Amino acid sequence: MYYEIKYDGFRCLLYIDEEEIDLYSRNLISLRTGFPEIVKEATRIQNEYNEDLPILLDGELCVLESDIRASFSQIQKRGRLKNIEKIQQHTLLSPVTYLVFDLLVIGGKPLKSETYINRKQQLQSWMNKMSYPTVNHDFQTSIQWIPPQSDGESLFNQVKSKKGEGIVAKRKNSLWISGKRTPNWLKVKRLFRGFFIVTGFDEGNGYVHIAVIKDKKLEQIGLFSHGLEGKDREALIQIVQNNQKGRKGTLIKVSPGICVELEFLELYNMQLRHPRFVQFRLDIHWEDCTWEALQTQMDS
Incomplete structure (x- = not known):
């Protein structure tokens, strides 16, 4: 296995040939107009390194906060912008970096059927030729690349300590498979835990x-x-139904009293991202489920 840092961004394919440049989302929607800083750098490749074309890269569009962490909120804002003038303004306010983790075509030669480690070696060779660095928050280059590492435990601990999203474990002999979940690539997310008050059930x-x-x-x-x-679900529904204080449509409201422990990825706009039930916490009083306690739990 090899391991890579997982960054919170938009998965994206970058295609460049002698006449065309485009960015494609996972469902093949063009993202070209939203990220002109990436297109500008791709144009330089198109003009100066046409012996390497056509080329197809796989990576993540990110707004970096550090070498470990990318901002979900900032990339979401960039993705929602439609006005060309505002997009141009945000290339200065929240510049996007394209973090490449795979090379699928180079010089017109398809590499999808080659092993992960062979593709990665060719990617590294091309990145070195282009003088593109591995992920570096302080090095303002629109294209960078994500290196593989052999010590997954050490990498994951590094990601946890700096509040990154997680890591991806990849089998060195795995092939690139479009649009499918595969056991050859496994995401390991860094998750927080906290205590929360149940206020209703829909x-x-x-x-x-x-x-x-x-x-x-x-x-x-x-x-x-x-x-x-x-x-657990049956018990919660029964408790809520027996202690309801009111309804709003299909939502049953309850007074504070039931506490639960959840795992979650992060807080975004005062909302939990990807929360998952862990257990009921009958030992926790609902008045102890405070914002301050949550911040302390996330910092520990």
Whole structure:
């Protein structure tokens, strides 16, 4: 196995030939107009290194916060922009870096059927030729690349300590397979844990509403459903139905009292990303599920 840092961004293919440059999302929607700084650098490749064309790269469009971490909120903002003038302004305010992790075609030669490690070696050779660095937040280059590492445990601990998203484990003999989940590439995400107050259950979609106490008030902080299964789900539904204080459509509201422990990826706009149920916490009083306690748990 080899291991790479996983960055929070938009998965993207970059295609360059003598006449065309385009960025494609995973479902083959063009992203070209939204990221002119990447197109500008691709144009330089097109003009100065046409012996390497056509070329097809696989990577992640990211707004880097460090060599380990990318900003989900910033790349989301960039992705929503449609006005050309505003997009140009944000190339200075929140410049995007294309972090390449795979080489699929070079000089018109397809590499998808070659092994991961062979593709990576050819990618490294080409990146060195182009003087593109491995991921470096302080080195302002629009194209950089993600190197493989052999010590997954050490890399994951490094990612955890700097609050990165996680790592990807890749089998060295794996092939590149389009649009499919494969056991040859395994994501290992760095997750936080915290304690939350149940405030309701939606009978329509099966989601549980949760909150923390912030400034002496209940602050709604998200919904969850994943991980809550079998007897735990049945018990929660029964408790909510027996202790409801009101309804709003299919949402059953309850007074504070039930506490749960959840895993989650991060907080974004005061909402949990990818929360998952861990367990009920009958030993935790709901008044201890505070915003300050959550921040302490995330920093530990």
